[in-house]
Amino acid sequence: MRISIPAIFLALLPCAVQAQQPSLQKLAEGELPSLLAIYKDIHSHPELSAQEQRTSAIVAKELRVAGCDVTENFGKYDKANLKCYGVVGVMKNGDGPTVLVRTDMDALPVQEQTGAPYASKAVSTNPDGKEVPVMHACGHDIHMSAFIGTARMLQRLKDQWHGTVLFIGQPAEEMVGGARALLNGGLYNRFGKPNYCLGMHDDAEIETGKIGVTEGYANANVDSVDVIVKGMGGHGAYPHKTKDPIVMSAEMINAWQTIASRQNNPLDPVVVTVGSIHGGTKHNIIPDEVKMQITVRSYKAEVRQLALAAIAEIAKGVAIAGGLPPDRMPEVNVLKDESVMAMYNNPELTKRVAGALKQALGNDNVISKEPTMGAEDFSEYSMADHSIPAFMFDVGAVDPAKMADSKQNGTPLPSLHSSKFLPVPEPTIRTAIVGMTTAVLELMKR
Ligand SMILES: [Zn+2]
Numbered sequence: 001m002r003i004s005i006p007a008i009f010l011a012l013l014p015c016a017v018q019a020q021q022p023s024l025q026k027l028a029e030g031e032l033p034s035l036l037a038i039y040k041d042i043h044s045h046p047e048l049s050a051q052e053q054r055t056s057a058i059v060a061k062e063l064r065v066a067g068c069d070v071t072e073n074f075g076k077y078d079k080a081n082l083k084c085y086g087v088v089g090v091m092k093n094g095d096g097p098t099v100l101v102r103t104d105m106d107a108l109p110v111q112e113q114t115g116a117p118y119a120s121k122a123v124s125t126n127p128d129g130k131e132v133p134v135m136h137a138c139g140h141d142i143h144m145s146a147f148i149g150t151a152r153m154l155q156r157l158k159d160q161w162h163g164t165v166l167f168i169g170q171p172a173e174e175m176v177g178g179a180r181a182l183l184n185g186g187l188y189n190r191f192g193k194p195n196y197c198l199g200m201h202d203d204a205e206i207e208t209g210k211i212g213v214t215e216g217y218a219n220a221n222v223d224s225v226d227v228i229v230k231g232m233g234g235h236g237a238y239p240h241k242t243k244d245p246i247v248m249s250a251e252m253i254n255a256w257q258t259i260a261s262r263q264n265n266p267l268d269p270v271v272v273t274v275g276s277i278h279g280g281t282k283h284n285i286i287p288d289e290v291k292m293q294i295t296v297r298s299y300k301a302e303v304r305q306l307a308l309a310a311i312a313e314i315a316k317g318v319a320i321a322g323g324l325p326p327d328r329m330p331e332v333n334v335l336k337d338e339s340v341m342a343m344y345n346n347p348e349l350t351k352r353v354a355g356a357l358k359q360a361l362g363n364d365n366v367i368s369k370e371p372t373m374g375a376e377d378f379s380e381y382s383m384a385d386h387s388i389p390a391f392m393f394d395v396g397a398v399d400p401a402k403m404a405d406s407k408q409n410g411t412p413l414p415s416l417h418s419s420k421f422l423p424v425p426e427p428t429i430r431t432a433i434v435g436m437t438t439a440v441l442e443l444m445k446r
């Protein structure tokens with residue numbers, strides 16, 4: 001039988017594409033034994049936000065071995081008493097674009113209950129001076145292991161890319177001050193402004209081997225607001241002789257919900273949650289004040305402004321309606337160091353990298369993921385106007401069998417931050433390395 005040459009070429013083409021895949025997978029495979037050892041070590045020695053001394057030293061050492069120029073203890077928090085354990089590893093490979101690759105390094109005050117042989121037994125002192133258990137319950141240990149793996153891969157694949165990779169080991173993601181501390185410490189002045197920023201997070205709802213991608217807004221703006229409602233206290237039996245801050249707080253809480261339902265365009269997401277309310281000491285005493293703590297979530301800058309302004313206006317309006325004098329108006333405070341910008345996955349960059357990820361992992365293994373109102377301070381690297389294109393993808397960390405089980409009997413899987421959240425290390429780290437290496441190569445290829 002005769003086969004024309006073009007037909008042979010066509011037949012060979014898919015093999016040529018596939019031939020590339022095993023090589024990245026294989027390279028990653030070779031790094032896994034030592035990366036798993038690093039992962040288990042970091043997992044059993046977690047450190048709280050802004051305390052990542054040991055962890056950052058490991059990241060720094062490994063980046064150095066992988067061929068980076070490393071700066072340690074980089075960054076500056078607003079709070080002068082905190083030491084910043086930022087790590088910056090620069091891998092230079094001639095002229096070309098600069099790509100920032102970020103891992104976070106901190107753990108959470110959670111008592112681990114995974115039963116893993118390498119489970120954490122660590123305790124530490126939190127910022128309030130209290131002893132707390134510590135656990136990598138968000139998988140930042142996975143991120144670091146894959147990040148180190150990516151640095152090793154890129155060092156070996158230097159003939160395939162050109163430019164500069166900035167490897168960023170970021171502290172304090174969980175208290176959302178870490179990225180800002182690095183930027184305020186002069187990250188871009190000292191090491192150059194990147195052309196692209198890349199990040200990844202493990203995912204407690206996606207099975208191992210798969211990567212989740214969200215185009216556009218993926219995580220929300222977060223603002224933390226403290227409100228003090230000042231009343232005029234007195235006897236609970238004579239309310240007419242008081243100005244009751246508890247009743248006024250109740251009115252405010254309800255009225256704040258109308259920000260989303262009446263003031264805001266319903267097509268633009270916004271959440272106003274009062275997470276804490278404290279006031280009073282006894283059944284029959286009307287207190288002098290009530291304290292509330294609110295979290296506000298949004299995507300668009302104008303929605304953020306609208307919600308924050310409306311919270312203050314409503315509080316003031318209720319106080320005036322309640323008959324309070326001008327010197328007893330509520331105090332509304334937006335906490336600057338507890339706010340974070342929405343994470344925006346640049347659509348063009350997302351499409352480009354997602355295309356490369358599909359090539360490397362197979363079409364079915366790159367799935368699209370809904371945005372959430374959760375937070376991620378990776379957003380800070382792209383600047384307030386999103387002028388530096390950024391993209392963060394999610395790496396599945398769940399055993400496919402457990403996933404199928406959970407779907408069948410409806411039992412929810414442990415979420416991120418759960419004491420029972422345990423990624424399946426090997427496939428998760430491998431997919432994360434292949435994913436991140438592919439993304440960097442796509443942006444820096446020769
Ligand atoms: Zn987290």
Ligand SMILES: [Zn+2]
Pocket residue numbers: 104138139140173201
């Ligand atoms: Zn996290």
